Amino acid sequence: MRNHVGRRGLAAMLLGAAGLAGAAAAAWALLPTGERPGEAEPRICAARAPGYVHITAGSFMMGQEDVYAGEGPVRRVAVEGFWIDRTEVTNADYARFVAATHYVTVAERPVDPGQFALPVDAIPSDMLKPGSAVFTAPDRPSNNYADWWEYRPGANWRKPLGPQGSDSRPDRPVVHLAYADMEAYARWRGGRLPSEAEWEYAARAGGANYTAQPSEANSWQGVFPVKDFATDGFGGIAPVGCYAPNDWGLYDMIGNVWEVTSDFYAPGHDPDRPTRNPRGPAESDAFDPANPGLPSRVMKGGSYLCAPNYCQRYRPAARTGRDAGMGASNVGFRLVYDSEKAASHAN
Numbered sequence: 001m002r003n004h005v006g007r008r009g010l011a012a013m014l015l016g017a018a019g020l021a022g023a024a025a026a027a028w029a030l031l032p033t034g035e036r037p038g039e040a041e042p043r044i045c046a047a048r049a050p051g052y053v054h055i056t057a058g059s060f061m062m063g064q065e066d067v068y069a070g071e072g073p074v075r076r077v078a079v080e081g082f083w084i085d086r087t088e089v090t091n092a093d094y095a096r097f098v099a100a101t102h103y104v105t106v107a108e109r110p111v112d113p114g115q116f117a118l119p120v121d122a123i124p125s126d127m128l129k130p131g132s133a134v135f136t137a138p139d140r141p142s143n144n145y146a147d148w149w150e151y152r153p154g155a156n157w158r159k160p161l162g163p164q165g166s167d168s169r170p171d172r173p174v175v176h177l178a179y180a181d182m183e184a185y186a187r188w189r190g191g192r193l194p195s196e197a198e199w200e201y202a203a204r205a206g207g208a209n210y211t212a213q214p215s216e217a218n219s220w221q222g223v224f225p226v227k228d229f230a231t232d233g234f235g236g237i238a239p240v241g242c243y244a245p246n247d248w249g250l251y252d253m254i255g256n257v258w259e260v261t262s263d264f265y266a267p268g269h270d271p272d273r274p275t276r277n278p279r280g281p282a283e284s285d286a287f288d289p290a291n292p293g294l295p296s297r298v299m300k301g302g303s304y305l306c307a308p309n310y311c312q313r314y315r316p317a318a319r320t321g322r323d324a325g326m327g328a329s330n331v332g333f334r335l336v337y338d339s340e341k342a343a344s345h346a347n
Contacts, residue, residue, distance in 0.1 A: 043233030045242040047171070050087070052343040053249050055202050057081040062200055062278075063269050064209050064317035070267035071317050077275045079201050083343035084194065085334040087240035087251045088259065089185065092170035094157060094177075097185050106178035107132040107156035107327050115325055117293060129153035132176040133328040134161060135305060141226050148225040149328075157181075160329055171239035173257045176327035179297055182260060189346040191335035193262040196298045196319065197278045198336055203253040203301060203316035205246040210315060213307075216244040217255030219314045220307035228304075237304055237330070254314050255306065257332035258299040258322070265296040265321035288321035296321030303330040 057080050065072035097103060111128050113120045131153035138147040154163035157176045168174070186192050194202070213219055218238045221231040228235045234242060241251045253259075263280030266287045273279075280286070280298060288296035299322040302313035313320065322331060337343035 042230075043238070043242050045171075045239045047241075050085075050093075050347050052083045052085055052337065052347055053202075054083050054340065055081060055198075055248065058201065058206075060201050060204055060206075061209075062197060062317070064211075064315065067211060067312055067315070067318070071269075071319055073269060073271055075269065075271060075275060077197050077278050079195075079197050079277055082194075082198055083337040083340055084198075084202050084250065085191075085336075085347075086245070086249060088173035088257060088332045088334045089182075090170060090240055091157065091168040091172055091174045094174040094185060095170070097188050101184075101188060103181075103184055105157060105176070105181045105327075106325065107176050108158075124151070126153050127151050131155045131162070133326065135225075135329050137225055137227070139226075141223065155329070157327075169239070172237050173240060173252075173332035175237070175257060175329050175332050177331075177333070178327055179260065179322075179324035181327070182333045186335055189335060190342045191337045191346055193260060193333060194336040195277070195279055196261045196263040196300065199253075199259065199261050199300050200316050202248065202250055203246065205248040205250070207247065209317045211312070213312070213314055214254055217302075217314055218243060218252070218304045219255045219302065220305055220310075222307065224305065224307035224310040228307075234304070252301075254301050254316070256304055257330050258303045258313075259301050260297055260299045260322055260331060260333045263298045265298045265319075288323075290321060291323050294323060294325070297324050298322070299331060305330050 059076055059078040061074050062077045063072045063074040065074055108130055111130060113123060113128060116123050131151055132155040134150050134152040134155050135148055136150055142148070152162040155161065155176060157174050158168055159165055160168050160175055182193060215232065218232060218234050220228045222229040238256055243252060245251045246253055264283050264286035266281045266285060267289070270281065283295045286295035288294065298319050300319055302311065302318055305311060306314045335346070337346065
């Protein structure tokens with residue numbers, strides 16, 4: 001199950017989806033009123049200096065088979081060494097790029113109707129305006145994407161909640177970026193987006209995968225999508241570095257925002273593909289059931305919207321597809337580098 005959607009899927013939902021009470025309603029009913037947890041105090045987040053970590057070459061068991069179909073089969077793969085940002089790319093980082101290059105993101109540009117698999121007169125009018133997908137908690141339990149995802153004109157990395165919302169905060173991960181926007185930033189920084197194998201290897205930090213919801217990660221406590229009790233100390237996106245790093249010194253590899261990789265997405269790992277520095281399928285072989293006809297990219301690690309009753313993606317092996325042509329309010333990225341010189345120059 002997923003808590004994001006691409007442009008085509010969102011357009012289709014807005015045309016005809018009706019809200020349905022489902023698993024979330026049942027789970028909420030299991031929490032007696034007197035036993036529902038109270039709101040937690042927000043964490044005090046110390047400022048984190050930018051930097052990078054060197055990941056030495058090695059091998060690991062990639063994938064997982066006991067949670068969701070499409071994350072296996074498990075197989076041993078090997079990756080070469082690389083350097084990786086300690087934190088997700090922040091709004092402050094992206095602002096420096098835009099100031100230097102005058103780059104305009106996809107969410108700020110005019111919308112091309114040709115990207116929809118619909119006649120122009122069938123496309124919801126708002127989706128023909130520049131904008132992006134924004135999560136808003138509904139006031140009742142539901143298992144329908146359209147009840148919590150909204151295409152909001154004017155939402156972009158500068159205004160993550162839309163024109164009437166607050167400005168983006170410098171220490172938060174940058175969101176609402178299409179894949180092209182991430183690649184443009186990577187070229188400017190002298191880095192690149194990681195492969196799925198590189199990302200998962202770094203997220204595991206030499207340890208085994210796990211299944212339980214981690215305490216040191218920004219995820220959803222409560223019944224998704226209605227109420228996040230924020231018992232992890234934060235509701236919504238947290239500043240980078242609020243939670244303890246993994247054993248290799250990397251922050252927020254799990255939770256906070258999804259992180260996009262460079263690999264194209266298809267359900268499951270192909271056991272016949274090379275096991276040294278593996279890459280995903282060719283673009284022509286990519287397939288995402290949520291966005292058929294569009295080559296999605298793999299994203300990893302889950303986000304602050306992942307909850308035990310809905311999206312158990314707060315794991316290194318978790319993976320799903322991301323519409324490359326559109327951003328969302330819970331999707332970001334970090335960079336890797338092929339040399340220390342490139343990493344140090346970028347930082």
